[in-house]
Amino acid sequence: MIDLHDRVIAITGASRGLGAGIARAALAAGAQLALCSRGRAGLEASERVLTERLDVRDADAMRHFAREAFERFGRVDLWINNAGALEPVGPLIDIEPESFRALIETNVLGVAWGCRAYLRELRERDQRGVLLNISSGAARKAYRGWSGYCASKAAVDRLSEAIALEEAERVRVHSVAPGVIATAMQAAIREKSPREFPDVGRFIELEQRGALLEPEAAGAALLELAFDPDKRSDEVCIDVRD
Numbered sequence: 001m002i003d004l005h006d007r008v009i010a011i012t013g014a015s016r017g018l019g020a021g022i023a024r025a026a027l028a029a030g031a032q033l034a035l036c037s038r039g040r041a042g043l044e045a046s047e048r049v050l051t052e053r054l055d056v057r058d059a060d061a062m063r064h065f066a067r068e069a070f071e072r073f074g075r076v077d078l079w080i081n082n083a084g085a086l087e088p089v090g091p092l093i094d095i096e097p098e099s100f101r102a103l104i105e106t107n108v109l110g111v112a113w114g115c116r117a118y119l120r121e122l123r124e125r126d127q128r129g130v131l132l133n134i135s136s137g138a139a140r141k142a143y144r145g146w147s148g149y150c151a152s153k154a155a156v157d158r159l160s161e162a163i164a165l166e167e168a169e170r171v172r173v174h175s176v177a178p179g180v181i182a183t184a185m186q187a188a189i190r191e192k193s194p195r196e197f198p199d200v201g202r203f204i205e206l207e208q209r210g211a212l213l214e215p216e217a218a219g220a221a222l223l224e225l226a227f228d229p230d231k232r233s234d235e236v237c238i239d240v241r242d
């Protein structure tokens with residue numbers, strides 16, 4: 001793992017799963033962290049770790065979190081919009097509008113508000129940074145039962161590409177499909193019925209043959225993409241499996 005002693009990293013959705021895994025990998029490599037989620041952060045608050053409870057759907061709360069992070073550490077070198085949801089799963093014809101709305105608000109608006117908050121702080125301070133939005137293979141491949149999730153992740157890819165054009169002088173932007181990772185979201189996928197999610201068997205099989213990445217290892221790969229010159233890519237949309 002590369003040395004991150006002089007780095008400051010903000011991560012949304014850091015109470016568990018991939019977000020908490022990135023945070024553990026970054027802390028072990030020496031970084032200072034700003035973490036947010038609705039539930040308690042996966043790491044204890046400390047001199048090196050700022051934690052905040054918020055909902056990414058709240059644009060004002062995101063602005064406040066970004067300001068706090070920059071004021072505490074002086075800069076944020078890397079901002080990761082990781083918070084995301086999968087539910088509701090099932091054919092669109094059976095989905096309730098409110099749950100679909102909540103998914104789109106979390107996965108699309110939450111990422112947009114995170115990007116906006118970070119970009120505004122960079123502009124105010126005339127600083128540069130790296131922005132990683134966590135996408136999914138489902139951005140490029142449709143699955144029955146995942147209409148909202150697929151649509152939301154495709155939106156994250158296009159949003160990221162538009163920002164990369166708008167803010168080329170200020171940020172390097174990537175929208176990253178992080179691979180299949182052993183988190184609560186994957187456990188929830190394996191619990192679905194074939195009626196809700198016809199491809200469920202494929203995900204059960206991936207777990208049975210030990211093909212899932214551990215969150216910390218997946219997190220370390222994302223940190224290398226951001227900071228290791230040898231791992232740097234000119235592409236905005238990246239699938240770590242490629």
Ligand SMILES: NC(=O)c1ccc[n+]([C@@H]2O[C@H](COP(=O)([O-])OP(=O)(O)OC[C@H]3O[C@@H](n4cnc5c(N)ncnc54)[C@H](OP(=O)(O)O)[C@@H]3O)[C@@H](O)[C@H]2O)c1
Nearest residue numbers: 013015016017018038039055056083084180181183184185
């Ligand atoms: N696991 C995989 O195989 C996989 C594959 C491809 C992409 N991804 C993507 O990776 C990201 C992380 O997924 P995961 O597997 O780690 O899922 P997870 O275990 O369900 O964790 C999701 C995280 O997002 C936070 N979150 C959800 N809604 C939020 C909201 N409205 N406001 C603030 N925080 C919110 C959760 O915290 P609170 O509930 O405490 O708020 C939690 O920390 C997601 O964007 C997901 O789509 C995962």
